Amino acid sequence: MNVFSKFGLKQVVNASGKMTALGASAVHPEVARAVSEAAQDYVEIDELLVAAGREIAKATGAEDGCPTTGAAAGIAIATAAVIAGTNLSLIERLPRPAGVPDEIVLQKGHSVHFGASVTQMIALGGGNPVEVGHANHTEKAHLTEAVNDRTAALLFIQSHHAVQKGVQSLEAMKEIAAAKGIPLIVDAAAEEDMRKYIALGADLVCYSGGKALEGPTSGFICGRKDLIEACRAQYKGIGRAMKVGKEGVVGLLTALARYGAKEETGGEQKARMERFLQLLEGVPGVKGGISQDESGRDIYRAKLEIDPATAGMDAKQLIKRLQSGDPAIYTRNHYSNVGIIFIDPRPLLPNQEQLIADRIRDIISKGSSI
Template sequence: MTIALKNLPQIQTLLTYPAIAALVDLFSHTETVDALRGVIADLRAAILAEDAALPDFESAVFAATVLHRIEARRAPSLVPVINATGIIIHTNLGRARLAPEALQAMHVAGESPSNLELDLGTGKRGSRHTHVETLICELTGAQAAVVVNNCAAAVLLSLMATAQGRTVVASRGELIEIGGSFRLPDVIAQSGATLREVGATNKTRISDYDEAIDDTTAALLKSHTSNFKIIGFTAAPDRRELAKLAKQRNVILMEDLGSGVLIDLSPYGLGDEPVVGEILKSGVDLVMFSGDKLLGGPQAGIIAGRRDIVAQLKSHPLMRAVRIDKLSLAALEATLRLYRTPHDPLRDVPVLAMLSEPIEAVEQRAREMMQALWDVGITDVDLHNSTAYAGAGSLPQQDLESYAVSVSVPHLSADALATALRKATPPVVGRIERGHIMLDARTVTAPEVSLVARAFARILTP
């Protein structure tokens, strides 16, 4: 072992070998040196573990090892993943799948110059907001709308433009925390407004809001508890009550939906998510919701409501810092158009299609996945009833009936198999239950079934 360690060559020596010098010419000196250091470090560790002999450092085989390391470092970090978790809008896996129309719109917007901020009629500078504002108003009944880069930015902008230096009244039961430990009270503080909490965690009455309003009050803030549910001894005023109070006391009523849907999902057993249009009809002045959750589009924060308030937001200095980019804007416009006839969003928007897919179709795909796994030599597979979820803080108490395939591979624990699947190309992400990998068919598309089987085949024959 000591002799082998002493015979490890210096990096400068390796760089003189023709096969390695060719890598310097093909890539760069820095990349090649970094790769060589990594390969030598691996060799040193293997020798210390008495698990390796020295290779022929001048050979094409050794150069290929270095090349593989360079290519691995150059490979894209963001890669496609097969979502077999049963969570449709999985934040860690990129949230909503985009429709083909949205992807094509992004391609067109990225490939060529566009009229992003040019009025083609007058030849003068235009506004990027006009590309989707009419669509949003048509689909929600809002007087006006504006779009920013995400829903948190939408809340922050709305508060800064309307309540900076004043107070915002909110129920204690709605002071939510979203992913990444971002808390609504902190957002309110950053906006320059002062939070006035009312009610109790489980019960807030209209009188609590009424008593909290004074000359400093700018807005009542309602937050849809889209990522948790309080059940039992609870009470909260109806939106219409809050809207009536806000109008009487001359303050704004705004609601942070977090997610937000444009159509009624109750026929599919998903009735806990309020429809944006119905919220505005109830008298709420301003609604903020996401583009990349139940709407099924790209990351975006959509603000819809009263024309005069939206005008304030458009002219606020923060607007430029949180504005939506052209690719997301193109994808959002294309997604919104799928809500218009003759399109059917339940068919054409992937998130809604997965949510509403009949259980019989999910079962059939699960059985096809079982067969595909048998065909590549995986014998320990079984079909199970499963529960899927919308995810991303949407419909927290709504279970979706589903089917999943449980899989085991000899000599690999469930954790080891999960790791191997994440390292596959493309990576496959499932869940572990009772010592088995579970692959939920509600979030695996038909074209992905063969890719799942291929990943297992490679694990069997590395």
């Protein structure tokens, strides 16, 4: 039983990852205590945002930072900031800026859907998204030729959702941004390195607080001081509809402070998943292996290849049966169409590997009669 049971909801085992649809992360008790304490007290929010910016700067190596409700809100607010700056009249006109540069240039292979469309987040901030190149092939010329006097910024999406080959690198986009005198925004929502993209020269970087950081639903933008000041200014405009509360800010900062003492490395994830695969040895039609995250992050998952002829069902049927149980088990299913299921160790609570292995073994032993 858990807190959600009182609302008639069944328990969920999250083997999918830090997924918004499953509540992102289960926070550390220290983070939960900080959220609770903040929720029961008062603070001047404007001062809290500035203080939070200082802590974010320390953690990321940036000049300043701005808390948000999440990385998606970060994209919208960062877009608004490069278009309107701190000009209140412009801020209040968004998302229809009219008469100022508002084009946000991104590679077509980066025009992703992460549960919503990244181009819609740009539009919420008053930006006009300009996709260049092709889904699997973008040349530097595609980007340089797209920049004109209406361009407000370049946007780079660092995500497993994005095309990983045939696209221009962050370094290449930084060169273009510097040569053209425009900012480079990076969406690094689920990335684990909080310093990398600032060190590579990005002007604004958007992170999720509820994914790699394992904080509450939250996020932050870090970057150039003048642009972060403009980000905070958007809370008098479009940011008001996505304002972050005191408990979200304090939970975020607590998770950020804990992040340096992260308990599990990629090597430990591999070892953990190897032990999980041992629990599945001998299950008909299930071939196990270890796979690194497709975007190169230091994340390792168990890879299960399902042979329908031997297992008595295909990957999608197995997924459906895992999700229909109580507790419902959610796996990582981006490649289920080719018979592959992934198990992500990061969100699993203690002893849940055994529960998942037992459920898979039971489902396959009963076969299509279920």
